[in-house]
Amino acid sequence: xxxxxxxxxxxxxxxxxxxxxxxxxxxxxxxxxxxxxxxxxxxxxxxxxxxxxxxxxxxxxxxxxxxxxxxxxxxxxxxxxxxxxxxxxxxxxxxxxxxxxxxxxxxxxxxxxxxxxxxx
Amino acid sequence: xxxxxxxxxxxxxxxxxxxxxxxxxxxxxxxxxxxxxxxxxxxxxxxxxxxxxxxxxxxxxxxxxxxxxxxxxxxxxxxxxxxxxxxxxxxxxxxxxxxxxxxxxxxxxxxx
Numbered sequence: 001x002x003x004x005x006x007x008x009x010x011x012x013x014x015x016x017x018x019x020x021x022x023x024x025x026x027x028x029x030x031x032x033x034x035x036x037x038x039x040x041x042x043x044x045x046x047x048x049x050x051x052x053x054x055x056x057x058x059x060x061x062x063x064x065x066x067x068x069x070x071x072x073x074x075x076x077x078x079x080x081x082x083x084x085x086x087x088x089x090x091x092x093x094x095x096x097x098x099x100x101x102x103x104x105x106x107x108x109x110x111x112x113x114x115x116x117x118x119x120x
Numbered sequence: 121x122x123x124x125x126x127x128x129x130x131x132x133x134x135x136x137x138x139x140x141x142x143x144x145x146x147x148x149x150x151x152x153x154x155x156x157x158x159x160x161x162x163x164x165x166x167x168x169x170x171x172x173x174x175x176x177x178x179x180x181x182x183x184x185x186x187x188x189x190x191x192x193x194x195x196x197x198x199x200x201x202x203x204x205x206x207x208x209x210x211x212x213x214x215x216x217x218x219x220x221x222x223x224x225x226x227x228x229x230x231x232x
Contacts, residue, residue: 035221037166044122044226045158045166045209059218095165105213105221106156106171113165 002026002109004096009114016086020114022079022096027109030054030074033099035107036081038092038116048094049081053102064090086118123148123217124210124224131230137198140227142210143191148222150191153213157186157195160207160226169208170195197229205231 008020022034036048049070050059058070069082079096093115097107125143132138142155149155154172161167168177170186173193185196193212197204210224 044207045160045211045223047221047223050221059220061220062217097166100168100171104154104172106154106168106211107158107166108168108171108177110165110167 004098004109004111006094006096006111006114009094009116011117011119012086013120014087014118016118017082017084018086018116020081020083020094020096020116022081022111024077024079024098027098029072029077033102034072034079035097035099036070036079037095037097037107037110038090039095039113040089040092043092046092050099051079083116086116088118090116091118092116122225123214123222124212126208126210126224126227128225129228129230131232132197132200133232134200134202136200137196138200138229139197140195140208140210140229142193142195142224144193144212144214145191147216148191148212148214149188149193151215153215155186155188155193156211157184158209158211160209162206166209200231202231205229 005023051070067085071080093113095113096111098109100106100108157170158166159169173188174186214222
């Protein structure tokens with residue numbers, strides 16, 4: 001079964017850091033670009049970051065550029081999101097999602113999400 | 121303010137047909153980038169419903185269909201069922217924003 005499982009969410013103070021992980025199974029992880037997408041409470045979906053299959057190309061939304069770093073370990077079938085200088089507005093459920101076809105941008109497999117709360 | 125504009129809500133009675141619009145611009149939908157649609161049931165992760173304008177992943181009923189014209193796209197749901205009540209999001213790529221995937225603000229579908 002194709003599956004993505006996020007972990008690492010929690011409560012963190014403003015200015016703090018958190019590292020999210022996404023474990024992939026059931027498909028050849030190293031062949032796919034991956035995304036992080038977040039959803040603030042009661043709000044819509046917001047794309048956060050994209051990383052190509054070989055990590056050669058990485059993109060970030062303006063709202064997280066310079067604070068978040070995406071990475072992957074194809075040997076461990078894992079995707080990561082290092083989040084620094086966290087703000088209250090980063091509070092959200094964070095989903096990892098597989099890009100169906102590289103360059104076509106749609107996301108065909110999603111994890112269930114992990115919740116990040118930034119509050120003092 | 122989302123780059124892609126969707127109506128906040130639509131509604132319909134069981135068995136009816138509803139459409140959800142997604143309006144973009146020349147830097148996203150109008151540039152030929154595909155439009156994709158997701159269904160998000162309450163308390164769950166989004167699910168891919170339509171990809172590249174009009175393609176359905178396996179397992180998605182043919183009651184769901186997508187189309188695109190110019191700088192806009194539409195999702196149509198025919199034979200409405202109670203279980204279709206959910207939030208629906210459109211998504212595309214915007215060439216004016218580096219590497220940026222963009223989502224619509226979402227549309228809440230209520231089955232009356």
